[in-house]
Amino acid sequence: MTAPRVVSGHVLALRLFDIAFAIDLARAEALWTRHAAGRAERSRLTATPPKAMAFGVPPLVLALDPLTLTLDAEPLPVTVTARLYDFGAVTLALRVPADRLDWADYTRRLNAVDRDVGPASGSAIWDDLLAALRGTLADALVRPMTSELTEDYLIGVVHRLDTQPAAADLLALVDLVPLLSGEQRRLSDGARAELLRSRFSYYEDDLVVLTWDRAFIYEPLGDSDVADVLEVANVQLLEMRYYDELLDDELPRMYDLVESARRGMNVLAARRYAGLARRLYAMVADVTELTEKVDNALQVTEDVYLARIYAAALELFRVRLVSAAVDRKLAIIRDTYTALYDEASSSRSELMEAAIILLIAVELVLALLR
Numbered sequence: 259m260t261a262p263r264v265v266s267g268h269v270l271a272l273r274l275f276d277i278a279f280a281i282d283l284a285r286a287e288a289l290w291t292r293h294a295a296g297r298a299e300r301s302r303l304t305a306t307p308p309k310a311m312a313f314g315v316p317p318l319v320l321a322l323d324p325l326t327l328t329l330d331a332e333p334l335p336v337t338v339t340a341r342l343y344d345f346g347a348v349t350l351a352l353r354v355p356a357d358r359l360d361w362a363d364y365t366r367r368l369n370a371v372d373r374d375v376g377p378a379s380g381s382a383i384w385d386d387l388l389a390a391l392r393g394t395l396a397d398a399l400v401r402p403m404t405s406e407l408t409e410d411y412l413i414g415v416v417h418r419l420d421t422q423p424a425a426a427d428l429l430a431l432v433d434l435v436p437l438l439s440g441e442q443r444r445l446s447d448g449a450r451a452e453l454l455r456s457r458f459s460y461y462e463d464d465l466v467v468l469t470w471d472r473a474f475i476y477e478p479l480g481d482s483d484v485a486d487v488l489e490v491a492n493v494q495l496l497e498m499r500y501y502d503e504l505l506d507d508e509l510p511r512m513y514d515l516v517e518s519a520r521r522g523m524n525v526l527a528a529r530r531y532a533g534l535a536r537r538l539y540a541m542v543a544d545v546t547e548l549t550e551k552v553d554n555a556l557q558v559t560e561d562v563y564l565a566r567i568y569a570a571a572l573e574l575f576r577v578r579l580v581s582a583a584v585d586r587k588l589a590i591i592r593d594t595y596t597a598l599y600d601e602a603s604s605s606r607s608e609l610m611e612a613a614i615i616l617l618i619a620v621e622l623v624l625a626l627l628r
Contacts, residue, residue, distance in 0.1 A: 317343045
């Protein structure tokens with residue numbers, strides 16, 4: 259059978275960064291409107307009722323200046339947007355048109371986007387866009403940070419095919435494996451089955467297939483809810499990875515500080531323990547606050563279909579595994595804080611007892627002298 263022709267579609271390339279402890283979205287919107295004279299709006303799921311699924315704190319979407327991207331010697335107009343999350347993350351998105359293409363050409367277009375702006379490309383586009391964004395929004399960034407940690411995701415979206423097949427027929431008509439894997443050689447049957455395992459349909463004419471770093475969305479209605487949900491899952495992975503690495507770096511430092519405090523002079527031990535305990539408590543409070551915001555980035559109540567896709571993405575991206583690792587490390591720091599607090603209290607009690615004994619001794623000496 260002949261593969262259908264893509265009448266309307268695009269390729270969405272996402273790059274995610276952690277740029278601050280938090281972002282004041284209202285301030286960012288005002289700065290963007292004033293300095294960049296660009297369009298800004300709060301995100302919402304276009305086809306899903308708010309009571310069924312909604313953003314915890316709606317992120318801010320900024321329309322950046324369009325670009326021209328040359329793929330296989332063909333210049334293409336690219337729409338650029340940025341989405342800011344209140345917990346300090348930003349997603350840059352390049353939307354590359356992919357209309358009126360044969361299926362093989364559509365697959366080549368998606369793989370060309372990955373080749374030229376993907377994580378292995380070394381493209382400066384992302385850094386240039388991020389630098390311009392930071393410069394405009396600097397006053398809205400709370401405790402700005404520079405992290406080498408990023409996430410990438412590539413989504414192939416098709417809204418209309420020339421034959422409008424059902425989802426089951428589409429899988430028989432086209433080979434999604436080269437699109438989802440980027441591989442030119444034919445994969446084994448086991449690898450192909452694994453690649454196509456996470457697929458979903460709600461109506462008979464829509465289809466979503468997820469992999470670790472790519473997804474394919476066939477959506478005749480033209481809404482972007484699935485792509486938005488996949489972006490949020492990637493943002494959660496980025497944030498959890500950041501805090502996991504932050505705590506990995508902090509734990510050895512914490513052990514060294516505790517050991518240093520214990521080697522200190524006894525008269526200063528209580529103060530050292532108390533100071534270190536306050537520092538650890540502040541860290542736990544900060545990380546806990548941010549991870550709770552990340553966990554609540556998207557609230558699911560009634561939309562079973564999007565909830566299934568969202569849960570599958572979190573599982574596929576191993577978000578819950580990284581989140582569990584963060585929780586374990588936070589528990590270690592909390593236990594250390596409790597132990598330090600107890601030691602500080604004990605040291606203060608010992609100091610008070612010594613002071614009382616010293617005062618009694620002084621009183622006895624003075625009494626004898628009188």
